[in-house]
Amino acid sequence: MGSEHRSVSKYPLLASFRGFFLACSVILFLNACEKEKKFPEGKVPGKLVLVCDDWNVDNWYSYLDSFEKYDMALTFYVSHFHTMSPEQKAKLLDLQDRGHEIAYHTLHHIPWNTNYTQKEIDDYLRVEIDSGVALLRNEGLLINCFSFPGEVYDSAIFQHLKDRFAHVRTSHFGYFEYWKRRREFSLMPDKDQPFRSYALDNASLFASDGNGEMILADLRAGTNVALLFHSLTYEKQPYTTNPADFFGLIKEVHDAGIPFSTVSGFYR
Ligand SMILES: [Zn+2]
Structure with missing residues (x-):
């Protein structure tokens, strides 16, 4: 000294x-x-839960650098696993290794039919659920979550799914008009955590009319927000989201210090 x-x-x-x-x-x-x-005032921000459905593995993986740059944690609900190449399966494993979550979205993306007979229910469970999810788990993917394809949610099958997955998600995401009402509901029928949920598809309507600002304001105020998308591309097709709009919002979320969470991570 x-x-x-x-x-x-x-x-x-x-x-x-x-x-x-x-x-x-x-x-x-x-x-x-x-x-x-x-x-x-001791406020805790909400969490942003990003969920991505279907089979566009190559598209998702091409944005890996941006996911890392913004410390994102996403949950990818995968269908059509049996049609994927070894390279695509390796990409899913790599996403999992990097802290993202791989979840299940049926094998052939057949929406649940509320008029199914008992035999059709058994067949659906055997083919769409059990045989399909076994393929993913056999490749080392840790599947804890399930989401219904389409907009159907049926309590008749719910308990069967709860027996197989920790978190079962509905597909009832609001689109543009719906979002403006700022309705909250639980994404998980058996859990009471409210989310504000919004689908980022349909030509990025979320990027107009102040939706991005509303999302940010809600997150800052402590509301959990869940956002659904399918693929990121500048081509205007159904179920696509404009990458510039998407990452514009993500950057603001990241810079504000708002945390991203996978679905399993949210309930941990
Ligand atoms: Zn889907």
């Missing part, structure tokens, strides 16, 4: 460097405090 004091007085230039570094440290510390204060 003593020698340090002597060296400071002997070398004024060194002292000024020390002062400079001390000032930098204080600024960095104050910046860190400022970041902490982004959510005043």
Whole structure:
């Protein structure tokens, strides 16, 4: 300690460097405090749960760098696994290894029919659910979550699915008009956590009319938001989302310090 004091007085230039570094440290510390204060009054921000459905593995994987850049954690609900190439299966495993979640979305994406006979229910469970999910699990994918294809949710099959998956999701996401009503509901029929849910498909209507600002405001205020998309592309097709609009919103979420969560991570 003593020698340090002597060296400071002997070398004024060194002292000024020390002062400079001390000032930098204080600024960095104050910046860190400022970041902490982004959510005043002890408010905890909501979590952004991004869910992505269907089979567009190559499309999802091509945005891997952006997922990493913004510290995103997504849940991919996969159908048509039996038609995928070894490379596509490897991409799903890599997404899982990087902290994303792979979930299940049936084998052939056949929507549930509420008029099924008992035999048809048994066949659906055997083919669409059990044989399909076994294919994914055999490849090392840790499947905890399921989502119904289409907009159908039927309590008749729900218990069968609950016996097989930790979290069963509906597909009742609001589109543009729906979102404007800002309705909250649980994505998981057996859980009471409310989300505001919105589908980012259909030519990125979310990017217009202040929807992005509403999403951010809700997250900042502590509301959990779930957003569904299918693939990211500049081609205007059904079930596509404009990448610039999507990552524009994601960047704002990231910069605001709002956390992303997978579905399993949310309920952990
Ligand atoms: Zn689907």
